[in-house]
Amino acid sequence: xxxxxxxxxxxxxxxxxxxxxxxxxxxxxxxxxxxxxxxxxxxxxxxxxxxxxxxxxxxxxxxxxxxxxxxxxxxxxxxxxxxxxxxxxxxxxxxxxxxxxxxxxxxxxxxxxxxxxxxxxxxxxxxxxxxxxxxxxxxxxxxxxxxxxxxxxxxxxxxxxxxxxxxxxxxxxxxxxxxxxxxxxxxxxxxxxxxxxxxxxxxxxxxxxxxxxxxxxxxxxxxxxxxxxxxxxxxxxxxxxxxxxxxxxxxxxxxxxxxxxxxxxxxxxxxxxxxxxxxxxxxxxxxxxxxxx
Numbered sequence: 325x326x327x328x329x330x331x332x333x334x335x336x337x338x339x340x341x342x343x344x345x346x347x348x349x350x351x352x353x354x355x356x357x358x359x360x361x362x363x364x365x366x367x368x369x370x371x372x373x374x375x376x377x378x379x380x381x382x383x384x385x386x387x388x389x390x391x392x393x394x395x396x397x398x399x400x401x402x403x404x405x406x407x408x409x410x411x412x413x414x415x416x417x418x419x420x421x422x423x424x425x426x427x428x429x430x431x432x433x434x435x436x437x438x439x440x441x442x443x444x445x446x447x448x449x450x451x452x453x454x455x456x457x458x459x460x461x462x463x464x465x466x467x468x469x470x471x472x473x474x475x476x477x478x479x480x481x482x483x484x485x486x487x488x489x490x491x492x493x494x495x496x497x498x499x500x501x502x503x504x505x506x507x508x509x510x511x512x513x514x515x516x517x518x519x520x521x522x523x524x525x526x527x528x529x530x531x532x533x534x535x536x537x538x539x540x541x542x543x544x545x546x547x548x549x550x551x552x553x554x555x556x557x558x559x560x561x562x563x564x565x566x567x568x569x570x571x572x573x574x575x576x577x578x579x580x581x582x583x584x585x586x587x588x589x590x591x592x593x594x595x596x597x598x599x600x601x602x603x604x605x606x607x608x609x610x611x612x613x614x615x616x617x
Contacts, residue, residue, distance in 0.1 A: 359402035362571045362583040363395040370591045381564075382588040387554045390430060390588045394546040396571050398538045405573040408534040409493045410546060411486050415565030416528050419480050421585060427563035428590065430550035432527060455547040458536055467535055474512050475529035477505035483570075486529075487580045490572025494579070497533060506531065538573075552590060561592040 365376035368390050370383030376393050384390055394412060398405055413419065415426040456463045456470050463469035475481060492499040500506045512527070530548075538544050553560065565588045572580045602611050 359399045360405065360571070360573070360575065360579070360581060361395075361397045361399065362569065362581045363397065364567065364569055364583040364586045365393045365395070366567070366586040366588060367391050368588055368591075378584055378586070382586070383591050384552045384556065384588055385591050387552045387556045390550045390552070390565070392548055392550065392567065392586065394569050394583070396538065396544040396573075398540060398542050398544075401540050403575055404540065405538040405575045407494045407497055408538055408544065408571065408573040409490055410532045410534075410544075410569055410571050411481075411490055411529060412531075412546075412569040413481055413486070413529045413567070414527065414550060415567050415588065416480055419566065421566040421568060424564060424566070426565045426567075428553060428556060428560040428565050430552060430565050430567075430588070432548075432550060454549075455545075456532060456534075457543075457545045457547075458534070458538065459542050463534075463536070470535055471508075471533040473500060473506045473508060473531040473533070474527045475506055475531070476512070476526040477528070481529050483582070486570045487572075489531075490570055490580045491578050493533065494572045494574050500531075552588075556590045557593055560590045562589060564589050 363378060365378050366382040367374060367376055367380070368382035368384040369388040370385040371380065372391070374380060376391070382390050392412075394410055396405075396408065396410065413421075414432075415428065415430040417426055417429055419426050454472070465472060489499070532546055534544065552565075567586045567588070569583045570580060571583070572578070604610075
């Protein structure tokens with residue numbers, strides 16, 4: 325029961341990680357408010373057969389990829405949502421989310437560099453790795469779809485900061501104007517004297533501003549990919565990265581909702597066992613007859 329589980333957790337404490345233990349239980353809390361439910365799902369390249377899940381840990385092979393999906397569900401006939409914004413904070417060491425917080429950083433590109441999606445020359449490829457859907461319709465960046473911003477501030481965003489920003493955006497969609505910590509794809513790549521790689525590792529959150537209302541019985545979804553560090557297998561095997569997101573919107577009044585937590589874990593290197601196995605049937609400590617191999 326929960327009491328015994330809490331007692332075991334307290335007894336093991338920090339030894340959970342050092343001794344190779346991971347929790348086999350996971351409470352998934354998708355809170356619904358006013359008929360709106362924010363949900364976060366994930367899978368890794370090490371367990372892709374199972375698809376997106378709110379409860380299974382995403383297993384990442386080496387410095388592989390985590391696949392995330394954010395869903396904001398407007399259920400029933402309680403009215404449409406407007407001024408919708410989704411704020412997702414990437415796993416970042418020291419973020420303090422979940423039970424243990426993130427133990428490794430995840431990036432939009434390998435170690436914050438490369439051209440996974442943050443390359444201005446590959447804008448046409450953006451929907452391949454960053455997909456926004458409203459119902460069955462895939463949206464495009466722009467005034468009739470959505471706007472995308474990346475956070476490059478010096479500190480991890482706290483819950484309070486995320487909620488405050490989303491409340492501002494729910495009443496003023498231009499609230500990010502002049503905020504140098506939030507960058508569009510163009511400004512992100514123009515930073516650092518033309519060397520965008522110098523800023524990509526600074527991205528610790530992103531924001532999707534929807535330019536459409538979300539009607540009754542409609543799902544808004546965002547799918548994207550993150551990369552584990554190149555040395556993940558050596559430095560972070562069996563360690564967790566923790567991720568959640570906030571949704572802000574207008575529905576009769578200003579509201580902010582928080583999703584469940586999604587966990588990703590670096591798989592350890594595969595090992596193999598070989599050779600002969602023998603049974604010392606006569607207990608003499610020697611591999612001889614009548615022992616069995």
